[in-house]
Amino acid sequence: MLFDRDGTLIHDVPYNGDPARVRLMPHARAAVDAVREWGVPVGVVTNQSGVARGLLTPGAVEAVRRRVEELLGPFDIWAVCPHGPADGCGCRKPAPGLIHAACAALGTAPHRAVVLGDIGADLAAARAAGAQGVLVPNEVTRPEEIADAARTAPDLLTAVRGLPTRAGGAP
Template sequence: MTTDPISPGPWLFDGPRPSRRAAGSAPSVVLFDRDGTLVEDVPYNGDPARVRLTPTAREAVAAVRAAGVPVGVVSNQSGVARGLLTRGQVDAVRRRVEELLGPFAVWAVCPHGSDDGCACRKPRPGLVLAACERLGVRPEDAVVIGDIGADMDAARAAGASGVLVPTPVTRAEETEAADTVAPDLLTAARLALACSRAPVAGEVRR
């Protein structure tokens, strides 16, 4: 496989900007992790045909959009650094996700490996910061939804809020450390939209 030059920062893919924004205490953007959150986790997947949505992913994204809040994706893709994925394959999977869920306002993708020392690979805050900067919103007004502790740590490091949706791969200590835990993605989206409002049924706060 031919490898592409890897930039020192994240890859950014822009989408359409929302025509309206929610008012009040709703977040300025909701950023979803990709693998294990929006789609089933297929390690180093570069094949659009293998993309499968997770339960309630379509409903969760639709709920955020219906509230007038932009949606984005923040995703580690270390398969690029390992020579297992190209930028074209990452983009092909991105396009397939958007075929299933509609366009996202921004994608921020880290193509680096864990030993590369980049600032963008979760649990570092770079993906969240880059996505927020691209949309012109403050990180502290953003919410990150993901399935592992690295997603929550990245949100916390960026000053954003986080909602964890545990899966079988989520470690118990990651769930214990999360500020907010949801039983499924749709509940997580509702919690993200609620922000500082009254808790939503099904919420677990720690």
């Protein structure tokens, strides 16, 4: 199971490189714990364009990653895109590269993966990779993104509980 970081696991603080500003989204701990209890690997797929924009250093992104893991426990993979929107990379969501990389590292096929995110780019990346996507809207999610989503959930725990599971494998 792959989680978006900002706005999904933690509150979105634009270009946050300060671990002290990391706050969990409601139900994030329970949702991640539930997935781990199923024996399903967990990963994070996140765009961090602040690196390309000179607003963040890779070290600051890493410090936030460590804080997230202090709060939620270790993730099996972190796939991070440090590129900006104009860089034309294949990893920046909505492109499928992060999901492909995370699935390869986890030893699973993208069609067996589920991506949980808060914006349309998260679901577009899932779709482009052949994965399932579930939108967990928040205050910045646009109405058209909600309308376009095949699956939505009001919060992260509800999203996770609504997925069929297979012990030891991806939902």
